[in-house]
Every structure is written in structure tokens, then in C-alpha cells.
Amino acid sequence: MKYSFLLITLLSVSFSFSQTFDEDLNTLVEAEAKSASSRIYNHRVNLNTGNYDVTYHKLEFTMNPSVASISGVVTTHFVAKENMNEVTFDLADNMLVSQVLQNGNALTYVQNTDDELVITLQTTVNTGQTGIVEITYSGNPISSGFGSFAQTTHNNDPIIWTLSEPYGAKGWWPCKQDLNDKIENIDVHITTPQFNSEGEEYVAVSNGVEQSQTVNGTNKTTHYKHEFPIPAYLIAIAATNYEVYSHTVPNNGNPFDIVNYVYPEDFASVQESTAVTVDIMELFSTKFEEYPYASEKYGHAQFGWGGGMEHTTVSFMGSFGRSLIAHELAHQWFGDKITCGSWKDIWLNEGFATYLSGLVIEDFDGEESFKSWKQGRVNSITSQLGGAVYLADSDTTSVSRIFSSRLSYNKGGMVLHMLRKKVGDVNFYQGMQDYLSDTDLAFGYAKTPDYIAKMEAATGQNLSEFFSDWIYNEGFPSYTISSSWVNTNQLQFQVNQTQSHSSVSYFEAPIPIRIVGTNGEILDVVLDNTFQGETFVETVNFTVSEVLFDPDVDLISRNNSITLSTNTFSIANSLIMYPNPTTSYLKFEKPEALTINTIQIFDVLGKLVLETDYQESISTEDLSSGIHFVKFSTNQGVFHKRLLKD
Numbered sequence: 001m002k003y004s005f006l007l008i009t010l011l012s013v014s015f016s017f018s019q020t021f022d023e024d025l026n027t028l029v030e031a032e033a034k035s036a037s038s039r040i041y042n043h044r045v046n047l048n049t050g051n052y053d054v055t056y057h058k059l060e061f062t063m064n065p066s067v068a069s070i071s072g073v074v075t076t077h078f079v080a081k082e083n084m085n086e087v088t089f090d091l092a093d094n095m096l097v098s099q100v101l102q103n104g105n106a107l108t109y110v111q112n113t114d115d116e117l118v119i120t121l122q123t124t125v126n127t128g129q130t131g132i133v134e135i136t137y138s139g140n141p142i143s144s145g146f147g148s149f150a151q152t153t154h155n156n157d158p159i160i161w162t163l164s165e166p167y168g169a170k171g172w173w174p175c176k177q178d179l180n181d182k183i184e185n186i187d188v189h190i191t192t193p194q195f196n197s198e199g200e201e202y203v204a205v206s207n208g209v210e211q212s213q214t215v216n217g218t219n220k221t222t223h224y225k226h227e228f229p230i231p232a233y234l235i236a237i238a239a240t241n242y243e244v245y246s247h248t249v250p251n252n253g254n255p256f257d258i259v260n261y262v263y264p265e266d267f268a269s270v271q272e273s274t275a276v277t278v279d280i281m282e283l284f285s286t287k288f289e290e291y292p293y294a295s296e297k298y299g300h301a302q303f304g305w306g307g308g309m310e311h312t313t314v315s316f317m318g319s320f321g322r323s324l325i326a327h328e329l330a331h332q333w334f335g336d337k338i339t340c341g342s343w344k345d346i347w348l349n350e351g352f353a354t355y356l357s358g359l360v361i362e363d364f365d366g367e368e369s370f371k372s373w374k375q376g377r378v379n380s381i382t383s384q385l386g387g388a389v390y391l392a393d394s395d396t397t398s399v400s401r402i403f404s405s406r407l408s409y410n411k412g413g414m415v416l417h418m419l420r421k422k423v424g425d426v427n428f429y430q431g432m433q434d435y436l437s438d439t440d441l442a443f444g445y446a447k448t449p450d451y452i453a454k455m456e457a458a459t460g461q462n463l464s465e466f467f468s469d470w471i472y473n474e475g476f477p478s479y480t481i482s483s484s485w486v487n488t489n490q491l492q493f494q495v496n497q498t499q500s501h502s503s504v505s506y507f508e509a510p511i512p513i514r515i516v517g518t519n520g521e522i523l524d525v526v527l528d529n530t531f532q533g534e535t536f537v538e539t540v541n542f543t544v545s546e547v548l549f550d551p552d553v554d555l556i557s558r559n560n561s562i563t564l565s566t567n568t569f570s571i572a573n574s575l576i577m578y579p580n581p582t583t584s585y586l587k588f589e590k591p592e593a594l595t596i597n598t599i600q601i602f603d604v605l606g607k608l609v610l611e612t613d614y615q616e617s618i619s620t621e622d623l624s625s626g627i628h629f630v631k632f633s634t635n636q637g638v639f640h641k642r643l644l645k646d
Contacts, residue, residue: 076133241263421554423459480562
């Protein structure tokens with residue numbers, strides 16, 4: 001769910017897209033999650049709806065945008081997973097059912113205080129057989145407190161719109177709303193008055209392709225058909241005096257329309273803003289796969305929420321900034337085609353859409369803007385010490401925790417970026433494409449282990465440690481890295497790390513380092529760090545002016561330091577060893593500030609052949625002829641010199 005994006009689109013254009021995204025996300029996610037929190041304290045997975053699969057809904061809704069009520073007839077086709085004498089639907093107990101039919105015969109039913117509609121079937125529906133029930137109901141969904149059905153105004157014009165994620169579908173229609181079933185296809189019939197009080201025509205919006213508009217007296221019925229699997233929370237309706245216009249996506253010679261339903265008072269500005277959707281659509285189609293619903297449509301419908309919501313084939317939009325457009329469009333792949341299989345796995349929806357909005361910045365605006373965007377994510381993530389991307393069971397009772405901007409959105413998105421850097425672009429995008437095309441997942445549900453398995457198969461790597469650290473456990477690392485010269489062209493790095501949370505003993509991660517020369521030379525290296533105190537040696541063929549930690553912000557971390565010893569090489573040069581070549585002895589001269597503890601001499605095979613405490617002169621008569629290496633352990637580090645024995 002898009003809980004927070006463009007409240008500030010009227011601010012100066014001097015703000016970057018990254019800044020806009022940050023402010024939108026932090027402000028609106030929190031506000032919207034708070035407004036929804038009252039409706040889910042007692043939420044639970046309804047085990048009583050688990051014994052059947054919904055195959056089809058015919059949804060016939062009647063409403064007036066100026067009145068906070070709805071009436072409807074919902075015809076449901078379902079396949080029994082076991083022998084069934086009754087069938088249970090989720091429905092708020094203030095939505096009053098007046099009739100239930102099966103094969104034209106009235107059935108008995110009970111509405112209980114657990115928001116269940118329990119229907120006694122006319123005859124047993126055996127395992128594998130199809131049952132059909134027709135439910136007639138009505139009520140004021142607003143009074144249910146689910147917040148999923150709104151009757152408001154824009155510019156004094158009335159509008160009704162819905163937003164059911166995560167637990168609100170049952171607030172306005174009888175459904176099966178848990179994440180364990182997708183409806184194979186739906187027909188939606190929306191009946192409204194034909195005109196509002198000003199004589200402006202009402203336009204109704206829903207998922208899929210508009211089939212017809214039928215006028216009956218003063219009323220009009222609009223029929224939409226959607227022929228892809230869809231969960232209950234992504235079914236949506238809206239109606240007001242919309243203006244309608246389209247953009248066309250070329251789609252490699254198979255064009256389809258982006259249909260926009262906007263308020264008349266905002267038509268000119270919104271029409272200009274939505275044009276970029278075509279370019280974003282082409283970017284995502286190139287990187288991942290063709291838009292999943294190209295045979296139907298994509299669209300935007302303006303509504304009264306602060307952010308947006310990715311209803312399948314038609315995102316409901318509170319504003320039309322580029323980041324929000326990108327985020328909602330991204331969900332059509334990640335969230336709609338493949339939907340998180342539990343609210344604990346919500347990062348598979350929100351983290352993915354967040355990262356794809358970042359990819360738009362990378363592609364459209366360049367690396368510096370993308371770097372700024374990444375820095376914004378990291379600042380948010382590290383503003384608190386703990387918190388896992390993956391939710392605990394208890395977290396799912398809080399809408400604000402499910403849709404945490406810091407964890408589900410920002411950390412989920414940056415973990416994807418870190419995975420991309422870890423496995424490389426080719427493997428990363430191949431894994432993402434394999435995930436989308438997997439027949440067991442496509443147009444169904446996925447959980448985090450499903451995604452891990454696809455990425456491991458694509459990369460040939462064991463990623464269990466990575467996901468354990470960054471998704472299932474909490475916190476982030478802080479690094480202290482020291483660098484020093486070991487000889488004229490080799491720079492040694494030693495890595496030490498602390499963790500912000502005890503759930504992770506050590507974050508194994510590739511650490512990007514940039515070595516900058518006095519004449520502008522740049523050498524980028526990656527330290528594949530796996531344990532505390534690990535050392536790395538890099539060859540550097542220029543004079544170094546500075547060493548930078550993670551210069552492009554590819555790593556979730558905070559409070560890092562990296563030092564370049566400026567005196568170790570000069571100290572090494574001031575430590576004199578002679579004669580070299582030698583025959584029978586070696587003498588040493590050193591600065592007074594340097595204390596030499598031990599001297600070790602190794603042959604070319606690395607075998608220790610001489611070890612002694614510091615002396616101004618030592619005998620080399622017992623050394624064999626050839627090249628040797630002398631190691632000095634001192635109070636200012638370890639130094640190495642090369643020795644030739646004649």
C-alpha cells in the first residue's frame with residue numbers, strides 16, 4: 001500500500017525527486033497508517049474461510065457518491081477443498097444481509113460479531129465441486145470503522161472511493177480477504193445516478209476493462225471485467241465527475257492505454273504529470289518483463305487519500321508526482337502480479353516498489369541523484385538501532401508497523417540494492433525475471449523463502465547469511481577501517497565492525513572503498529568482509545591523497561570511519577637495513593621514536609628461518625643464498641623489507 005508520497009508537490013521545483021520522496025514517505029505513511037490503526041486490533045486469519053477457493057465474483061454495487069452507503073449483490077463461485085455443508089465469508093457485522101440464494105433457493109445464514117457471514121448450503125458441496133451463492137446486502141461501510149470506504153468531496157463535488165489494504169475489504173462487501181486465495185476473474189457492475197446535482201456526468205472506475213455503460217432512467221450502470229487472478233484487497237471502486245483521458249504505451253507493437261480518471265479542476269496539471277508514466281512503463285518492461293496486464297489497461301484514478309494505492313490495473317492516486325507514479329506502477333509487477341503471501345512478507349510488495357522508484361531516478365536523473373536517493377533511505381533506516389524488515393506475528397496487528405516507512409519501504413528497498421551489488425546486475429535482473437515468470441508464483445502469492453530460492457538459483461550463491469542478517473534480523477553495522485602502506489605500492493586495510501543490534505553477530509558484506517590520488521586518480525575496490533579484524537591488501541600505483549568509505553552509498557551503515565596512515569611509509573623508509581645484498585651480517589638504523597620488538601626473516605617459500613629480538617646488528621651467515629623477506633614488528637605497526645643474501 002502506498003502510504004505516503006506527494007503531499008508536497010507544490011513545493012519549489014528546486015527540491016530533488018529524492019527529497020520529495022523522503023518527505024512524502026515520512027509524512028504520509030505515518031499519517032495514513034495511524035488513521036487505519038483502529039480497525040485491526042482484533043484481526044486474525046479466518047480459518048473458517050480456508051476450506052474453499054474462490055474462482056469468480058460477480059459484484060453488483062449500487063451507490064450514490066453523495067451518500068455514505070452501498071447496496072449490492074455479490075455472486076460467488078467457489079470450489080470446495082473438503083465436503084462443505086456451510087460456507088463462511090468475511091463481512092463487517094454492520095453490513096446487513098437481506099438474502100442469500102443458491103440455485104434460486106433462499107438459504108439460511110447468520111452474521112456474527114466476528115465479522116463473519118456463515119451460510120448453510122442447500123446441499124453438501126463435495127470436494128472439488130463448485131458451489132454458487134448470491135448474497136444481497138446493504139449498509140453504511142463508514143460506520144464499520146474499517147476506513148476502507150470513503151464518501152467525501154473534492155471542489156464541493158461528491159466522490160465515493162475504496163481502499164481495502166490490508167484488512168478492509170470485509171468492511172464494504174462479503175469476501176474472503178485473507179492472503180490465501182486469489183479470485184480467478186471478476187465482473188464489476190457499478191450503478192450510480194447518471195448525473196450529479198450540477199448536471200455533470202458521474203464516471204465509475206474499477207479494475208480491468210470497461211465493457212459497457214447502460215442508462216436506466218436516471219441511473220447508469222458501468223460494467224468492468226478483469227480476467228486475471230486478484231486478491232480481495234486489490235478490488236476497488238470509485239465514482240465522481242471524472243474527466244477521462246489516455247496515454248498510449250507502444251509496447252513493442254502491441255499498444256495499450258493508460259487511462260486516467262481525474263478531477264476536472266486538476267485536469268490540466270495532472271495531464272501533464274501523468275505523461276511520464278509511459279517512459280516509466282517502458283523502463284520497467286525492459287528491466288523486468290512486459291506489463292502483466294497489457295491485454296487490459298493501466299490507469300490512474302484520483303481519490304481523497306494522501307498517497308496512492310496499487311489496485312490492479314488502476315492505481316488510486318492522491319497526487320501525481322513522478323515518485324508516486326513510479327511506486328504504484330511498480331506494484332503491478334511486485335504486489336499485484338505476485339502478492340506477498342502474508343503481511344509478515346510485506347517487503348516483497350513495498351520494498352520492491354520503493355526500489356523500483358529508485359531505479360527510475362538512477363535511469364532518468366543519473367548517478368548523483370540516485371546516490372542522494374540512497375542516502376535518504378540509509379538515513380531513515382539508521383535513525384533507529386533495531387527493527388527487522390520481516391514482521392513478527394504480533395506486528396501484523398498494527399497497520400503502522402506493517403507499512404513502516406523505515407523498515408518495509410526503505411530498508412526493504414535498500415536490501416534489494418545491496419543484493420544487486422553483491423551478485424551483480426546480470427544475476428540480479430535474471431533472478432528478478434525468474435521470480436516474476438515462475439508459474440508457481442506468477443499471479444499468485446509468494447513468501448520471502450520463495451524469493452530467496454529464485455535468487456539463489458539465478459546466482460548460484462548461498463544467500464542464507466545475507467537474508468538472515470538483513471531481512472530476518474535487526475540493525476546495521478558501523479565500521480572502523482584503518483589503512484596503511486606495507487610497501488611502495490601496496491595499501492593494507494584492516495576492517496573492524498560493531499553491530500547496532502545483538503540479533504546479528506556480524507554483518508558479512510562487500511565494502512566499497514574509493515582510493516583517490518593526488519593527481520585525481522581513482523581506484524575503486526571492494527573488500528569482501530566476512531569477519532572481525534580481516535585484512536586486505538590492494539595494489540595502488542599512485543600517490544594517495546584520501547581514502548573514502550562507500551562513496552556511492554551502496555551499503556546500509558552508519559557512524560563509519562576510515563583512516564589513512566600518513567607516516568607509516570615514511571617511517572618504513574627511515575628504518576635502514578644494510579648492507580643489502582649481504583654476506584655475513586646486517587645492521588639497522590631507526591628513528592628514536594620507533595621501538596622494534598622482533599625481527600623475523602622468511603625465505604621465498606614463507607618459511608621462518610631466523611627470529612630475534614631487536615639488535616643493532618645480526619648475523620646472516622646461516623642464511624642460504626637468495627631472496628629473503630624481513631619483518632619488523634614495532635610500536636608503530638609492522639614493516640616489511642626485502643633482503644638479498646649473496
